[in-house]
Amino acid sequence: MCGLVCAIGLAKAGVHVETFEQATSFQEVGAGVSIGPNILFFLKDLGVLQAVLSKTNEQRPTMRAMRFISAAGPHELIYDVTLSLSHFPDHLYRPTFLEAIIPMLNPRLVHMEQRCISVSTLPSGSHVLEFADGSTYEADLVIAADGIKSVLRDFVSEKPTSLVYSNRIARRSVIPSEALKAVKTDIMRPLTWIGKNKVGKINVVLFSTDSAVPIGAVNIPLPWVKPTSQDELQRDYSGWGEDANIIIKEMKNPSKWYLHFLHPPLSSYVRQRVVLVGDAAHAMLPHLGSGVGQGLEDVYALCSLIGDPRAQKSHLDAALKAYDSIRVTRANMVQSMSTVMGDVVAGRGPGGGTIPQIQEQLKGVWHPIWHHDLVGEVKRAVANAYGPRGVL
Numbered sequence: 001m002c003g004l005v006c007a008i009g010l011a012k013a014g015v016h017v018e019t020f021e022q023a024t025s026f027q028e029v030g031a032g033v034s035i036g037p038n039i040l041f042f043l044k045d046l047g048v049l050q051a052v053l054s055k056t057n058e059q060r061p062t063m064r065a066m067r068f069i070s071a072a073g074p075h076e077l078i079y080d081v082t083l084s085l086s087h088f089p090d091h092l093y094r095p096t097f098l099e100a101i102i103p104m105l106n107p108r109l110v111h112m113e114q115r116c117i118s119v120s121t122l123p124s125g126s127h128v129l130e131f132a133d134g135s136t137y138e139a140d141l142v143i144a145a146d147g148i149k150s151v152l153r154d155f156v157s158e159k160p161t162s163l164v165y166s167n168r169i170a171r172r173s174v175i176p177s178e179a180l181k182a183v184k185t186d187i188m189r190p191l192t193w194i195g196k197n198k199v200g201k202i203n204v205v206l207f208s209t210d211s212a213v214p215i216g217a218v219n220i221p222l223p224w225v226k227p228t229s230q231d232e233l234q235r236d237y238s239g240w241g242e243d244a245n246i247i248i249k250e251m252k253n254p255s256k257w258y259l260h261f262l263h264p265p266l267s268s269y270v271r272q273r274v275v276l277v278g279d280a281a282h283a284m285l286p287h288l289g290s291g292v293g294q295g296l297e298d299v300y301a302l303c304s305l306i307g308d309p310r311a312q313k314s315h316l317d318a319a320l321k322a323y324d325s326i327r328v329t330r331a332n333m334v335q336s337m338s339t340v341m342g343d344v345v346a347g348r349g350p351g352g353g354t355i356p357q358i359q360e361q362l363k364g365v366w367h368p369i370w371h372h373d374l375v376g377e378v379k380r381a382v383a384n385a386y387g388p389r390g391v392l
Helices: 002-012 040-046 048-056 094-104 153-157 230-236 242-249 291-306 313-345 355-362 374-386
Strands: 033-035 067-070 077-080 090-092 116-121 127-131 136-139 142-144 163-172 191-195 198-201 205-209 225-227 255-262 274-276
Touching: 002 040, 002 094, 002 291, 033 291, 040 048, 040 291, 048 094, 067 355, 077 355, 153 274, 163 313, 205 230, 205 313, 230 242, 255 313, 274 313, 291 313, 291 374, 313 355, 313 374
Parallel strands: 067 191, 142 274
Antiparallel strands: 033 090, 067 077, 116 127, 127 136, 163 205, 163 255, 191 198, 198 205, 225 255
16 A cells, blocks of 8 residues: 555656566555644645545545443443644545545556565665566665565565564444444444453454563464454453443354554665665554554655655765655554553553553554654655755
8 A cells, every 4th residue: 555655746747657566466455544733734735535535425524532341330421632733643544545646646657466575785886576376576765665574574674574473353244224223322433442451443343462471472474364263252251241242142153353563663764875764664554553554654755755856866865865754753652552552452562551541541642653743854864865945
């Protein structure tokens, strides 16, 4: 997703971009993605947001803020994000997002079934990508948006990097709304059910955590997504309240996702003229719903720096240095916050697990993410690379 938006943004700025995709067709899984006010303006400027809305017959994004509810007993309201923020995230359906942006790509510059297996450097400073079918491609700049299992990440880090199992499992399913008529809790807004070591999130995702095992101590063999059963759900979520149990019982053919993230985080997203964006750079846990948002912040910074009207090939090194200077600290901070958030909603946060303690830890947690001055930060980075002037 982020790689395609990057290709669209750079092409709009007049940069020649070739896109390589290992799959036979573009496809996206997952129910939704949260886009905060920190990056929504960029999608509007590119025309991406309007293209997505045209696929949903909506005039504007749906603004829906999260609520946190106790999983046990009568489902007490623990925290409502609307009480602490004036702007809320916009929720976009992933497959619809992808369907909307594909026509914005030049099909002649998109190459399918091209799985990159390595990158090498030429004396000129250019790079050669090698693909599984034996073909190669020479590029002045390589933007690696190849996801959590990135092939090019180790080239950038110059050493093997670690995707570690987080001791967290997400069980996912899609439930028809008519099957949940008996649920008294308002499920038209996103909500998180909070239980000890367990979290239930309506769309529907159930998280569970093994807090007795150190992170990275368990290696999960592929595949990381497997079928699970109703019996397992009933066993692991016994003791939850009436509404939660109605939802769990309606989870037909659920899948089990073993959640991994990049640990320790990278100290740089750039080596030579290869740059990482999105999950390739900072794969994180989903507890703040900010993984895609951070990837889009990467893309905005790159498009502003590489797409600046003054940019020439000779400026690439300075532009990538400026990108690295603003993105590593910011994205790694959000990655760390996402891990802590998973502990908080599982009742194991650093501030304690009682309801008042959880409430206190949730206050303002999204503010540094959604209300970061990204435009100002990127303007300063562009000025450092090229001298004072506006951004893309």
